[in-house]
Amino acid sequence: MREWVDHVIWWHVYPLGFGGGVRRLTGWLDYAVELGVNGLQLGPIFASETHGYDTTDHFRIDPRLGDDADFDALIAACQERGLQVMLDGVFNHVGRSFQAPEHWFKLTPSGERAVFEGHGSLVELNHDEPEVLDYVVRVMDHWLGRGATAWRLDVAYGVPPAFWKAAVDRVRQNRPEAWFTGEIIQGDYVTFLRESGLDSITQYELWKAIWSSLNDGNFYELAWALKRNNEVLEAGLPLTFVGNHDVTRIASKLTDERHLGHALAVLFTVGGVPSIYYGDEQSFQGVKEDREGGDDAVRPAFPESRDSLAPYGWPTFHLHQRLISVRRRHPWLVRARTTAEQLTNTAVALVSADGDCRLVTLLNVGDEPQRFVVDGSEIEVPGHEWRIAGE
Template sequence: MPVHFRVRVSREGSPEAAAAAAEKGAVLCVCGASPALGAWDPKRSPKLTRSSDSLWEGALEESVAAPGAEYKYVVLNLSKNQYVWESKCQHVMPAAGTQVVIEQGFDSADAPTPREPAGPYPQDRPPAAPKEARGAVKQKLALKVDKQAVAGGHVVVCGEGPALGDWNVGRAFSMRKVQDGPQETWAVELTLVPGVQFKYVIVGGRQGTKWEDQRPNRIFEEGSVGSEGAFHIFDDGASAVAKKVQPANRQGQKTTPTAAPSQVAAAIQTAAGAPAEQTSVELPDWARSSVWYQVYPLGFFGCKLDNNHTEETTARLATFEHWCDYLVELGIGVVLFNPVFESDTHGYDTTDYYQIDRRLGGVDSFRAIVKMLQGRNIRVVLDGVFNHTGRSFFAFQDCLKNGLSSQYASWFYLRPGQSSMGDPFQYDSWEGHLNLPKLNHSSPEVRRYIFDVARYWLSEIGIDGWRLDVAHEIAPEFWREFHQECLAARKDMCLLGELMHGDYRMYVKPGVLHSGTNYQLSKALWSSLNDANYFELVHSIERCASMYQGMTLLEFLGNHDVTRLFSKLKVKQHFELAQAALLLGIGGMPCLYYGDEYGMEGHCTKEGGAGNDADVRRVPPKPDALDAASRKRFDAVAHLLSVRCGYASLSKGTTHVLGNTNEQMVLCRQHEGSEYALVIFNSASRATDSVLPGHVQPKSSLRVPEHLVFERVCCFADGERMLAPMQATLKSGKPIIAEGLRPNSVSVFISKT
């Protein structure tokens, strides 16, 4: 029997919700504890339909309504990334058949009196209320937090023990907002044993889940908080009394937080000698100082697209031995292998995380390649696809067999119904691709499985780090715990997140990810040449320098998903200019996609190439089989890399834009105030008498000493390497070169000591 909803969102009940609901694109969600109600994720929860200005209506089948499940109403507007939750009410679905029409108001008096909320739960039902422990006391907690930080979400108390969710934010105890304003007040009354550790967490807001990460754990103590002006302040950085914390054991009995930030009490050296939580703050120097080389193995080794999982293993990986000396000659310090695990087709639909794809070889052959590369001082990073799996993954296969009653149902986001592929349930997948079921990272079993996989390849096989596929689609708190698990396996490991959208600072920070892919700069490296518009590249450089100061991001011109650089360039003589901008000009960790170092061509599928991006994932010629033109371009890139390696200003220096026009640009790299490098570009097809016209004013606040004389160490013009020596000086912040600039040229000058 369906359950009908009639919900009024009015200014009397919640002015904020009424205003949000009136906006274009807003919907009203019934969001709750069961998977069918979204497991407290509004984006996955059922939606009601607006029937009048303030009334929203809809019906849910009894199986979806989940009798006894807790729920709230949420105004959701994805176009604005806006969430407005009920803050006063937490409802309970009626028992089966006892009530078929629910008439309520959003956070208003006509809603049933809310029971004490037990917080959002990722499982079908909230756990039974824990019995009061011996010595427990009742204590009111009150918190002051900026409205902007809450950003439409709500606050929970997360900590030790089942009452506070055992450090799982999905089972934490919800607070109530008791006072609105620029600074909100949230309160709750708890009965706990003194000494229990906890933190406040903001969930469901526009900024995602936000822990207190500037302070150690709070300690539950007897005494009044919330009366006579005594309040906790969110993330106030205050110290807390440390107590002995027992380390986690293999059976999963934990007293330390599993999703809390690295600055929690587990990181405090206690008087009892409890070990400090390990935190990797700095990007390892081997990653920061290296040039990376990306290989898409299934294409590189010419594997067929489909894997039937029955054919004999083919040891194609072993042939990578022929490329080791080539990579050393080029100047590569890290090889990044895209997926190598057993998969159904393209590698991103993983079926077995402990086996190398049979089309590539076995675990032993891969281990040999790792040792071979590391023996040549080349590190190895693997692509970890932990956001989703393939349909042949064992846990999803069990779900297909047993439906919603599968023991692995909680590993995915399953819902009643039938998928378009005829499966006995509906489910979430990556960007709607049903062959890529999305994993539920709030499941302890999923987290443990992924962490075990990560540690295995780091400790048993000896890889140096992980590239984390679509890292921006998984909460930072998951990566924080992932970081700690990896750090326990290898102290100098590196975690690189694939980051495309949003603010990279949410992910690249101490204890979470070391670095990320800088998609926000990549396009400008080549389109500024095609469009004769260095203003685009300068804007991107300055924007990233402002937003991501202190970060070292992975910079690239191409990868396995986009049209290759040489195919994109309208003027082929701009090849060396694009490579010099990447390798010498913009800083960060440069990464070459295999074949781009000599001008391999290919278009991605959406730009006219073959299906499955096969044209940008082709087999490369062997190192000794490059044609003359390709070898010439290879030598040019190898020379740029040798120059980079020879000067700290080019490999480690900060980047400053001295000035630019549409077709000229001057970058200055500075290292520790002692060495300066000038990287000067002219993308015009004509020579210029001056580096920058007189009307162009220096852009950077950097003041390079004008007594310095710069010696040219590298120059390419129209694809040819120029060997003649040349000097440059500075006047009023602009480089002065007697010969001017050649057409389609890049010149590198180093300050003389």
């Protein structure tokens, strides 16, 4: 029913930062295809007060991005190129000017509207209210009917799993091809997947372990996270990433730029559905800060055309192409279980397998060469380099 999920690799774009609205984004689809992806993951595109996560109307395209005709043109262009489209569903909270009956909102003991994590501009919806459930179902079904095929559910962790289960069960009755991933930052991923009925969660544990293990020279942390990821794969397909709209860019997060390839090699050779945050494929820098406007640096504008991209980013673009091609040759990796073997603090052989299929990724962040034994043969990986055995 949803075989496309096993093959999708997302290019994740934050449209309100990208610049130029939906029309400019449409002009970058050939670039995305050249990169090797076959899915467009969009940040918020619906009418909102400021940054998109303070929605005012889930049925209307944000006027800063365009209108319905622009959205339809984007969908048509994606379908022409074989690109799936994922939308960002912000259903935990809305902007203060969102128009709805008062019983749609969660209230504090004092009778005031509850706000999301201290953000006064974001008021929380009441997920015990059947009318809210009906509304969310209508929104998701509407845009799936307009050509989207997947939803990222923002702050899924803040909504009762039973609410998601009821919502997606109803949506799937008419849209069996749809795929749903929930934003979960920490906690029991497996239990949440099983109770919510979602297909996927955002794999923040693995994200953290990738850059942290590389920075600290501690592959034991990565080994632990991969063991946890194997457990998640028993319940669903995690959305894997090394960057997104809410975190410092991987090129800025790594303390040694020589280890960018290591991070990407892990991303593309372990189980899950990979997502590439726009600009990461060009080595964009950007540090998230805990302040008003602190996300701006990681949600930048893209230029008018590819000719305006800096020359220093293209080697990273080509590295992405190379690793995506590995993924294409081994599509079974989406469900692979990965174990860490020949493990030391600074070197590891990651063995990814599914049935009779097997791939070995060799990582070395030490200063000295590291010798690995793979299928009886010795492979030497120089200091601060990586290899995929047999590729």
